Amino acid sequence: MAMTSLFTPLQLRGVTLKNRIVVSPMSQYRAKEGVADDWHLVHLGRFALGGAGLVFAEATAVEARGRRTHGDLGLWSDAQVEPLARVVRFLEAEGAVAGIQLGHAGRKASERRPWHGETPVDATDAEERGEAPWPAIAPSPLAYADGWPEPQAMTDDDVAQVIDAFEAAAGRAAAAGFRVLEIYAAHGFLIHQFLSPLANLRTDRWGGDGAGRRRFAVEVARAVRRAWPERLPLSFRLSATDWVEGGLEVDDTVAVARALAAEGVDLIDVSSGGIGGRERPQRMALAQGFQVPFAETVRREAAIATIAVGLLWDVEACDAIVRDGRADLVALAREVLDDSNWPLHAARHLGADTEHAHWPVEAGWWLMKRQRLLDRLGLR
Numbered sequence: 001m002a003m004t005s006l007f008t009p010l011q012l013r014g015v016t017l018k019n020r021i022v023v024s025p026m027s028q029y030r031a032k033e034g035v036a037d038d039w040h041l042v043h044l045g046r047f048a049l050g051g052a053g054l055v056f057a058e059a060t061a062v063e064a065r066g067r068r069t070h071g072d073l074g075l076w077s078d079a080q081v082e083p084l085a086r087v088v089r090f091l092e093a094e095g096a097v098a099g100i101q102l103g104h105a106g107r108k109a110s111e112r113r114p115w116h117g118e119t120p121v122d123a124t125d126a127e128e129r130g131e132a133p134w135p136a137i138a139p140s141p142l143a144y145a146d147g148w149p150e151p152q153a154m155t156d157d158d159v160a161q162v163i164d165a166f167e168a169a170a171g172r173a174a175a176a177g178f179r180v181l182e183i184y185a186a187h188g189f190l191i192h193q194f195l196s197p198l199a200n201l202r203t204d205r206w207g208g209d210g211a212g213r214r215r216f217a218v219e220v221a222r223a224v225r226r227a228w229p230e231r232l233p234l235s236f237r238l239s240a241t242d243w244v245e246g247g248l249e250v251d252d253t254v255a256v257a258r259a260l261a262a263e264g265v266d267l268i269d270v271s272s273g274g275i276g277g278r279e280r281p282q283r284m285a286l287a288q289g290f291q292v293p294f295a296e297t298v299r300r301e302a303a304i305a306t307i308a309v310g311l312l313w314d315v316e317a318c319d320a321i322v323r324d325g326r327a328d329l330v331a332l333a334r335e336v337l338d339d340s341n342w343p344l345h346a347a348r349h350l351g352a353d354t355e356h357a358h359w360p361v362e363a364g365w366w367l368m369k370r371q372r373l374l375d376r377l378g379l380r
């Protein structure tokens, strides 16, 4: 039997990924009024040329007040569809499957871009850049961290509105041609705020026990599945643990994954952390692949496909994660910013592409000829 490796295709519903390498969603904070432009085409396009099987567009807001920063992408209006469709057409023409992540920032809305401080937007941003602050909503009126404004606790109407917004945005993502959809339920954004006992103090049906705190995620999944075609896979990104005493632990995440699977979710993208503050929690132990054990546990205990992500760069380590069945896919973010051709180089390293056949022919033809020349001359 052939061994599974990074370069074994994977079928999810009616979509086949040519390999197990995912470009993780990476916010660019560069959109204007949520609309994609040439930057997004080139930024994402290079990952398709680089050989990734699945390329995710960044966290994309389902409503304007759910943006994290003024530069977030959005799919809250039909006018935002075509600029993303242009990106999709390029990715798919170059052999990658195009994915997108939909999210809502909740109490982390109205934030400055990382290079402007990752602190709340205030009147000075309005003066300097014409970017005014806006009020945030959240399950409970708890500020994200010291120095952050208190968000408005969501009413039942707010909850219904946001669920509808997820559904409508999923329909727009399908209209743009995306073939994998991921719902952003990690890193302290709105859905994670509902899931975590550290951010959700509600005593109504949207809070209380684990089932109550899961309800919002489950209702979002159900609504999104209505708008997202049945032949296309649906992923959820979860923070497997809050890394904080009294917060979510991996067992809670297994329960969330099971509940989501029952709603037609196919894939869990397993990250961690982010529920409150900028300080790294003391319990968080960083190491290469430090979140892989969570992906493995969710995969085994919830019987669902997973993506492993976080501090991954070594080709053989990534290959082993897939080969050993610890996750179905591996996602890279910073490593592919450094080298967008990482998948092409990985294929050569693992012997899956000896002739530069994975490369776009416009480059691969020349690289193959050069390799033969160098081999003949004994130079490399």
Ligand SMILES: Cc1cc2nc3c(=O)[nH]c(=O)nc-3n(C[C@H](O)[C@H](O)[C@H](O)COP(=O)(O)O)c2cc1C
Pocket: 024, 025, 026, 027, 028, 058, 059, 101, 184, 186, 187, 237, 271, 309, 310, 311, 312, 331, 332, 333, 334, 335
């Ligand atoms: C520039 C940048 C932007 C990011 N934006 C998002 C995002 O929009 N959605 C998300 O789920 N994670 C986001 N992340 C987190 C990454 O997807 C990934 O989980 C994290 O960087 C760990 O992977 P790495 O060690 O390969 O970088 C971002 C990371 C970077 C570096």
